[in-house]
Amino acid sequence: MPHFARRLVKKKFLMKKDKSTVYLETSIVSYLTARPSRDLLAAAWQKATVDWWDTQRTRFGSYISDIVIEEAGKGDPKASAKRLDALSNIPILSITDEVVTLSEKIIEEGVLPIKAIDDSLHIAIASIHEIDYFLTWNCRHIANAEIKPFIQNVCLRNNYKCPEICTPIELMGVYQNG
DSSP, X not given: OOHHHHHHHHHHHHSOOOSEEEEEOHHHHHHHHSOOXXXXXXXXXXXXXXXXXXXXXXXXXXXXXXXXXXXXXXXXXXXXXXXXXXXXXXXXXXXOHHHHHHHXXXXXXXSSOGGGHXXXXXXXXXXXXXXXXXXXXXXXXXXXXTXXXXXXXXXXXXXXXXXXXXXXXXXXXXXTTO
């Protein structure tokens, strides 16, 4: 049995998990709190994010990291205050030595460029902490169909399960009537 599978089995016996878990990458809170956009795609993503936040978020145990806090705190003071307020009651996952090592492997193996070090840290944090879903609008480096298999392979080769990387549209739940 692979190392991560033993940890998952052990975790299930030690912790009664009532809800699936989700890591909220910074783009989620950015779209959630942004001024309405005139760009059609950005407006659609904003709407999808607000809809997910309002209707689906409570189905999950939500988590963030200090990197999310740092990124959300940048920029316009009023906008950053809105982002930080939205994040204020969400538990923060730690950045451990294991997280740093996995993040470095994602970069070293060429899955992400060095300029995307924060993105690799987000992925590593969610993977090390055994988060079920990774919610993001970062389709350049994270929620990218061509890159996701490589991210998953690096995690698996290092004995970690990669969370399911998705956008709010993909995590809207199952509809009762169709």
